[in-house]
Amino acid sequence: MTDRGKDRFTKKVYARPKSLVDVKSHFCPGCHHGIAHRILAETIDHFGLREQTVGVACVGCAVFLYDYIDVDVAEAPHGRAPAVATGVKRAQPDKFVFTYQGDGDLAAIGTSEVIHAANRGENITVLFVNNTTYGMTGGQMAPTTMLGQKTSTSPYGRDFRKDGYPIKMAELLATLEGTAYSARVATSTPAQIRKAKEAVKKAFEMQIKEMGFSIVEFLSTCPTNWGMKPLDAQKRVLGEMSEYFPLGVYKERKQADFL
Amino acid sequence: MTTDVIMAGFGGQGILMIGNLLSIAAMEEGRHVTYFPAYGVEMRGGTANCTVVLSDEEIGSPVVGRPRACVVMNGPSLDRYLPAIREGGDLVINRSLVDPAKVGRKDLRLLAIPANDIAREVVGSQQLASMVALGAYVQRTGAVRMQTLFDCLPKVISKKYEKFIPLNVNALKEGESFARNHA
Amino acid sequence: MNVAARVEQRVFMKGNEAICVGAIAAGCRFYYGYPITPQNDIPEYMSAHLPTIGGTFLQAESEVATINFILGTSASGKRVMTSSSGPGISLMQEGLSYMAGSELPAVVVNISRSGPGLGGIAPSQGDYFQAVKCGGHGGYRMPVLAPHSVQEMYSLAMLAFDLADKYRNPAMILGDAIVGQMKEPFTQTPYVPTVSQEKPWALTGCAGRPRQHVKSLYLKDNAIEVHNWKLHRKYLKMQEEEVRYEDYHLDGAKIAVVAFGTAARVSKTAIQWARREGIAAGMLRPITLFPFPGAQLEEIAKRVDVLLVIEMNTGQMLEDVKASTTFHDKIRFLGKPCAMPTPEEIHGELRKLAGRGR
Numbered sequence: 001m002t003d004r005g006k007d008r009f010t011k012k013v014y015a016r017p018k019s020l021v022d023v024k025s026h027f028c029p030g031c032h033h034g035i036a037h038r039i040l041a042e043t044i045d046h047f048g049l050r051e052q053t054v055g056v057a058c059v060g061c062a063v064f065l066y067d068y069i070d071v072d073v074a075e076a077p078h079g080r081a082p083a084v085a086t087g088v089k090r091a092q093p094d095k096f097v098f099t100y101q102g103d104g105d106l107a108a109i110g111t112s113e114v115i116h117a118a119n120r121g122e123n124i125t126v127l128f129v130n131n132t133t134y135g136m137t138g139g140q141m142a143p144t145t146m147l148g149q150k151t152s153t154s155p156y157g158r159d160f161r162k163d164g165y166p167i168k169m170a171e172l173l174a175t176l177e178g179t180a181y182s183a184r185v186a187t188s189t190p191a192q193i194r195k196a197k198e199a200v201k202k203a204f205e206m207q208i209k210e211m212g213f214s215i216v217e218f219l220s221t222c223p224t225n226w227g228m229k230p231l232d233a234q235k236r237v238l239g240e241m242s243e244y245f246p247l248g249v250y251k252e253r254k255q256a257d258f259l
Numbered sequence: 260m261t262t263d264v265i266m267a268g269f270g271g272q273g274i275l276m277i278g279n280l281l282s283i284a285a286m287e288e289g290r291h292v293t294y295f296p297a298y299g300v301e302m303r304g305g306t307a308n309c310t311v312v313l314s315d316e317e318i319g320s321p322v323v324g325r326p327r328a329c330v331v332m333n334g335p336s337l338d339r340y341l342p343a344i345r346e347g348g349d350l351v352i353n354r355s356l357v358d359p360a361k362v363g364r365k366d367l368r369l370l371a372i373p374a375n376d377i378a379r380e381v382v383g384s385q386q387l388a389s390m391v392a393l394g395a396y397v398q399r400t401g402a403v404r405m406q407t408l409f410d411c412l413p414k415v416i417s418k419k420y421e422k423f424i425p426l427n428v429n430a431l432k433e434g435e436s437f438a439r440n441h442a
Numbered sequence: 443m444n445v446a447a448r449v450e451q452r453v454f455m456k457g458n459e460a461i462c463v464g465a466i467a468a469g470c471r472f473y474y475g476y477p478i479t480p481q482n483d484i485p486e487y488m489s490a491h492l493p494t495i496g497g498t499f500l501q502a503e504s505e506v507a508t509i510n511f512i513l514g515t516s517a518s519g520k521r522v523m524t525s526s527s528g529p530g531i532s533l534m535q536e537g538l539s540y541m542a543g544s545e546l547p548a549v550v551v552n553i554s555r556s557g558p559g560l561g562g563i564a565p566s567q568g569d570y571f572q573a574v575k576c577g578g579h580g581g582y583r584m585p586v587l588a589p590h591s592v593q594e595m596y597s598l599a600m601l602a603f604d605l606a607d608k609y610r611n612p613a614m615i616l617g618d619a620i621v622g623q624m625k626e627p628f629t630q631t632p633y634v635p636t637v638s639q640e641k642p643w644a645l646t647g648c649a650g651r652p653r654q655h656v657k658s659l660y661l662k663d664n665a666i667e668v669h670n671w672k673l674h675r676k677y678l679k680m681q682e683e684e685v686r687y688e689d690y691h692l693d694g695a696k697i698a699v700v701a702f703g704t705a706a707r708v709s710k711t712a713i714q715w716a717r718r719e720g721i722a723a724g725m726l727r728p729i730t731l732f733p734f735p736g737a738q739l740e741e742i743a744k745r746v747d748v749l750l751v752i753e754m755n756t757g758q759m760l761e762d763v764k765a766s767t768t769f770h771d772k773i774r775f776l777g778k779p780c781a782m783p784t785p786e787e788i789h790g791e792l793r794k795l796a797g798r799g800r
Binding site: 279291293294296316317318319322324 | 452454620623624625626627707708709710711712713714782784785786787
Binding site: 050052053057070071074075076080083084085086088089090095112113116 | 522
C-alpha cells in the first residue's frame with residue numbers, strides 16, 4: 001500500500017457531531033428526523049453554541065429531541081413552543097434559543113403562537129418538520145396533508161371542499177415584517193441535505209446577529225404512516241410534495257433594515 | 260367614629276378626584292380609609308361614582324348599601340342614590356344641575372349648593388364644581404379637617420397642573436363658606 | 443414609633459397596584475399578560491414600571507401564549523408573574539398543568555369576575571373550584587392565597603413568590619374586583635425572603651455541567667407513577683406547613699362565620715355590629731384556600747352552635763367546610779353569586795341565627 005492509499009484510510013471524513021448524543025435512534029426506518037437532528041447538531045457545533053443553547057421541544061415524535069441533542073431543553077405544551085421560547089429568550093437574551101416542531105404542532109394547534117412570535121420579530125429560530133401527518137398519534141390528517149392523501153382520519157382522501165388546503169407555512173411566515181429568514185428545504189438527496197444545512201446556518205446567523213425570527217421548514221417523510229417503503233417515501237417528497245411545497249428561500253433579511 | 264359617603268356625577272366632573280382627595284386626607288390624619296370606584300362597563304355610561312369609608316377602627320366593607328352621606332353632582336345620580344341614603348343622613352346636591360324639589364325626602368339633612376355657578380362665577384373655573392361640593396360636604400360633616408384637604412392637594416394634582424392648586428383651595432373654601440352660611 | 447412616622451410609611455393605592463409593588467419588592471422582573479377587566483391596572487402598572495428597573499413587560503397574543511411565556515421564563519430560573527380574570531385563567535389551565543408537572547414556579551393572579559362563560563364583570567368568588575381543585579388535567583395542586591385587603595394584596599404577593607419557589611410549583615392569588623379596585627392605605631413592609639432563590643435546575647445552557655431538561659412527559663415503565671407520588675408528597679407538605687388563616691373574634695363565639703376574600707371583609711362589618719348587640723359572632727377566614735384550614739375548622743365546629751359559610755357563589759368552599767367537619771347539622775350557607783353581600787344582609791342573618799328579631 002502506498003502512503004497515499006494509507007491516508008485514505010486514516011483521514012477522518014465523518015464524525016458524530018459533539019452536540020449529538022450517542023444513543024440508538026428510536027425513529028422509524030426512513031424517517032428524516034434523524035437527518036434534521038444531525039443538521040441541527042452540526043450547526044450548533046459549527047457556531048460553538050452547545051453550552052449557550054436552550055432548545056424547546058414540542059408534542060409529537062419531535063418531543064424526543066432531548067434524548068438526542070446534547071443541550072438544555074424545555075418541553076412545551078402542544079403548539080406552544082414559540083411562546084415558551086419567547087419566555088426563555090426574553091429572560092436570557094444571551095442564549096441561543098430554538099424550537100423543533102412538527103406540522104400538527106406548528107401549523108394547526110400552534111398557528112397563533114408561531115405567527116405572533118414571528119410578527120414580534122422574536123429573536124428565535126424555528127425548525128419545522130413537515131411530514132404531512134400526525135406521526136406519533138397514528139397518522140391522522142394534518143394541516144399539511146396533501147389533497148387526496150389518505151390518512152387514518154381522511155380515509156377517503158383529503159377533500160378541499162371539506163378540509164381545505166394544505167397550509168404553506170414558509171410562505172405565510174415570510175409575509176410578516178418580524179420574520180428575518182424563512183426557507184423550505186428537503187433532505188431526500190445529498191445535495192438537498194447540503195442546501196438544508198446552509199439554510200439552517202443562515203437561520204442561526206439571523207439569531208446570532210439579532211435580526212429577528214427565523215424558520216426553516218423541512219419536507220420530511222413518515223414511511224410508517226404513509227404505508228410506504230422508505231425509498232418510495234423519498235420519491236414522494238421529491239415528487240408531489242416538492243411540487244405543492246416548493247423548496248427555496250422565501251425571505252432573507254440582508255441587514256438590520258427593520259427599524 | 261365611622262362615616263361613609265357616596266360621591267356621584269358625570270364622568271369628567273372630577274368625582275374620583277374628590278374621592279381620592281378625601282381618602283388621602285383621612286389617611287394623613289392617621290385614620291383607616293377605603294375608597295372604591297365604579298369600574299369597567301359602568302364607566303362607559305357617562306357616570307362616575309365612588310364610595311369612601313372613614314373610620315378610627317379597622318374597616319370591614321368598602322362598599323356601602325345604605326350610605327350615611329351622598330354628594331350628588333347630576334340628576335341621574337340623585338335618582339339612583341336618593342332611596343339608599345340612611346335616615347338622618349347628609350345629602351349634598353349640586354343645585355346648578357339637580358332640582359332640589361326632586362329630593363322629596365324630609366328625613367335627610369339637605370344642602371343644595373349651586374356648585375357649578377360658584378365654581379364658574381366666584382372661583383373662575385366651572386371644572387372645580389366638585390371641589391366646591393367637597394368643601395361643602397366636609398364643612399357639613401367634619402369628615403376631615405379642611406386644612407388637611409388643602410395640604411393633600413399636591414398628592415392628587417399632577418405636577419403639570421400644580422399651578423391650579425391655589426384655585427382648588429379657593430374652590431374648597433367657597434364650598435365651605437356656603438355650607439357654613441346655610442347650616 | 444410615633445404616629446407621624448407610621449403615617450409617613452403608608453401608601454394609598456389600589457389593590458391591583460399593591461400586588462405589583464409586592465411582586466417587584468419580591469424580585470419579580472418579568473410580567474406577561476393579556477387585557478381583561480377587572481385586572482387591567484396590573485399590566486398597566488407593570489408596563490410602566492418594569493422597564494425602568496431593568497425588567498421585562500410583554501403583552502401576549504392570548505392567555506394561552508401568556509402562560510407559556512411564563513413557563514419559558516420560569517424554566518430560565520427567573521421570578522415571573524401574570525394576572526388575568528376568569529375567562530383568561532381558563533385559557534391558562536393547560537399551561538398550569540404543564541408547569542405543575544414540570545415543577546416550575548410562578549405567580550398567577552386571578553382578579554375574578556362573574557361566570558360561567560363571559561359572565562360579567564361583577565365581583566364573584568365563582569372561581570374557587572377552578573383555583574383550589576385546579577382546573578387543568580392530570581391532578582395537581584397549588585397554593586391559593588385569598589387577600590381581603592390592599593395590605594394583603596401586597597404581602598401575599600411576596601409570599602406567593604416564596605411559596606412558588608419553595609415548592610417549585612405555580613402559586614395563585616385569588617382576588618376579585620372589589621379587593622382589586624379598592625384603594626386603601628397600606629404599609630410597605632420590606633420583603634424578607636424565606637426561601638433560597640438558587641435554581642440549579644434552571645435551563646441556562648449546559649456550560650460546565652451535563653445537559654438538563656424541564657419536562658412533564660414520563661413514558662418509561664412506571665416513571666409517571668413515581669412522579670405522581672413525588673408531587674403528592676409535595677402537596678402533603680403544603681398542607682402540613684402552609685395553612686394560614688385569620689381568627690377574628692372566635693374566642694367565645696357561638697356563631698362562626700367562614701368566609702374568604704371580599705366576603706370575609708364585608709362580614710367583618712356585620713360581625714362588629716352584631717358583637718355590639720351582644721351576639722357572640724366571630725369568623726374563621728382562610729387566607730390559604732389550598733391548603734384549607736380544615737383542622738382549625740373542626741376545632742371551631744366543636745365549640746360553636748353555628749358555622750355560617752358566606753361566599754359570593756352558590757356554595758363552593760362550602761364543600762371543603764363539609765369535608766373538614768362531621769358537624770354538618772351546624773352548617774348554614776349564605777350565597778351571593780356574582781354580587782357582594784351587604785353588611786346589612788349578613789348582620790340580619792347573624793341576628794336571625796342568634797334568635798334576635800330582624
